[in-house]
Amino acid sequence: MPQQTFVLNGQPVTVDVEDDVRLLWVLRDILGVTGPKYGCGLGVCQACTSHINGKAFNPCCTPVGDLQPTDQVTTIEGLPATVGKDLHPMQEAWLEMDVPQCGYCQPGQIMAAVAKVLQARAAGQQLGDADFDQIRNVCRCGTYHRIREAILSAQTQF
């Protein structure tokens, strides 16, 4: 069985698992990292959204064999460390606006939101309503309005 090596939340990990197993299952079922959620496994709902080398991606659509040993995977558990704090400002905004209802989609929402802010900033912009319209993360509890408010509040904080 092949060995897969990558960096997870700042620590190198090595896992014995076949190349084609999607990273989401390596994280959840083998490594016990359950922050990224299963909502569809189809790259649609975005509940599994995590970061690879600072960019948002769907581990449910990523064969673990595609990863290089130097690839940095960050899940919600590792987000605060990326800014050297106990909580990322996006998480703090989520708390301030009392965003979560069932909470199941929220790790993915937060990871997507951080990436969206960074993406806009790289283009010299801030996020507005038109950008929020493009966020594909499903929230079946319908907290979209508070998600928008939290992103607006946090995007100037990091």
Place this chain on the structure above:
Amino acid sequence: METQNLQQQSGVLPQQAAPGIGRRRFLGYVLAASTLTVAAQLGEGAAAPRAEAAVPGVPEPADLYDLNDMLTDAALPTSNLITITLNPDGTASFALPRAEVGQGVTTSTAMLIAEELDLPLDKVQVTLADARPELLFNQFTGASNTTISSYVPIRVAAATARQRLLEAAATELGVALSALSVLQGVITAPDGRSLSYAELAVAAGSLTDLQVSVTLKAASAFTVVGTPQNRVDALDAVTGRKQYAMDVQVPDAMPAMICRPPTINGTVVSVQNQAAVQAMPGITDVAVVSTGVAVRGRTFGQCIDAVQALQVTWGPGSEDSATDASVLAELRAAENPLVTPPLPLLTEAVDARFTFHFASNSPLETNCAVADVRSGSAEIWTSAKSPIDAQEQLAVQLGLPVNAVTVHVTEGGGSFGRKLFFDAALEAAEVSQAMAKPVRLMWHRTDDFRQGRVHPMSISRVRATYALGQVLTMDQRHTSVATEFGHGLGEIITASVAKLPVGGLAFSETIFSLTQQTPYNFGVTTQLLTEVDNGFHTGSMRGIYSPNVRCAQELIVDQLAAAMGQDPYRFRQGFLKDPRAVAVLDAVAQAGDWGRTMAPGTAQGIAIHPEYHGFVAVLAEIDCTRATVDRSVPDAVTGPRVTKVVCAVDVGLAVNPTGLEAQMMGGIMDGIALALTSSLHLAGGYFQEGSWDDYFYTRQWNTPPELDIIVMPPTTGTPGGAGELAVAGAMAAVACAYGRATGSMPTTFPVNHGAPLAFTPLPTVPPIPQSPTDGLSRAY
């Protein structure tokens, strides 16, 4: 004593006299124990005062006694087993016999305890109780009943604990009880000496049974209840620490999935390649079970591979030739006819029939459960709103005594009615028993839409007659594919009744008559339910019948207003029975600037919905212009956009206004989805939708950019049900707005159902799709 725990159970004698809003005195029982233990009964919820207004119209059953009253009365004998424990570190723990599925009941419960116990909110820990059959009907989460049924007993338990702690402090400090003050878990004497709850816990216990008189706080003294509080589980949610059934890790419990038939209720005839699949990477077991072929493996990804590889001969299902059109024909044929005598002079009628297509209550966390079945016992983890029924049905299925089965209730990733049933728990247990190994079983997203329970298709005919400025009659005939209530009232007795062919219909009709009402003085009002066709797996979806029934009624109300030459808002204002209803209607009309000039192709709609002792009014603005309707978002449905919603809600008393706003917000998103974009399309015996880009629940591009939720000040002083209230109000308001914007009353819902499918249906064999491999290329 070693055990430093202080346990409280609320005690309340059933009261025969009308309680009145001001009644705050109750009796609690202290039971002999090494720690403080109190017994209680649930009595007040059923007798909670409700706003009474003069009702010139003939009252309907739900006006006098609704589903919540039945659920609260059903819970009467057994809440004496609810316990609050005071821990050695001064925190309080309470195992709530309900499910937390996102509606915020653990937070509101913690607030009730913090209030009456005078303990900081962050020192109150609320967990979810395991299934406890001795609770009978008192462990059922549904019908927005949790706050209503638990409001008094939880407070009495906490107040009883506080009373006992004060008495212990009085003894220890040698000070009269009345001279003590309590603040944030510390009791202080006039001379400044103080004792914390932790220090008093053991002394507050009793060696003999006692009766304790307690007084609940007056609402005017509330410092927690009624104040905006954030969710107590929000930190865990945003850090990924919150644990759902999907996340539970039990030794040796490995992922399991089921290969399901291509059509509803199909059966396994034979498996051609079981051995080959069992030899696939990561797979440990393959077994035929009731609902298909189960596989168990090291990862869910490898289970998906195995399900895809299985070659199975399937037997026919129960609805193989069914289509939307055939079900519609069935409904039309079964519709209870409206007797329409010739209209008297000067009397006219409005009469319309509305169609509501199948919808899905699938939450984001798909059906899932962990099961560890041994030869003489079974342990299950799942999010369950009827855990007692689950435990009892599992015992029957596994051939075990009921008390050999343990059901742990996990926090749920949404429910919307789905988790009233426990299909995944039954499957997981069957699979674990068949394989003699623990399993973590989950449904694939595609299965959850196609084979999961659905909100049944229905038609609703509404006919109203009017003359000389009065509405004389309103008759509604609601014909629906049967809604399964096989969970009963949470335990096996009512569950069994609900499953009987005759009992089932009677159960549904009872639920219908206990939930459906008309808020208007429309003379003689009749609402009847007829059901057909038990070949589908159905269940209650948030609001049960209300969103469809209310939508149909409010569209007719708009028709009546137009026919009688009145503005929709003023017309409603003139006919509403209850001043609380008028108040929320006025609030949204004012805050939403009802009547403002709207651009062509855009319009406002307004609607009202009463339920579970509360009222909600919704004003919606919709944009049906070409430019908006034709917005292009990949793999999505845009269409008409609700641009603004103003919602006013009166639940009698909002325990947590922040939580109430959240429930309104979510219900509004549901209402928008049901009115405009989300439905299941039935063809060839299966539902076509298989992902969130097929089933178009409200997404960010459908969300109204302007949202204003008004929480009305307390009216009755006791809390009503909030979790479902906004769905019906919002669906109706959006439908009314759509009709006014397009100039034509919509009669089919969602309004886009008849359009060409906006997606390519996934195959049914294999039943689930493979996960893509392009994740890295789509990183952003």
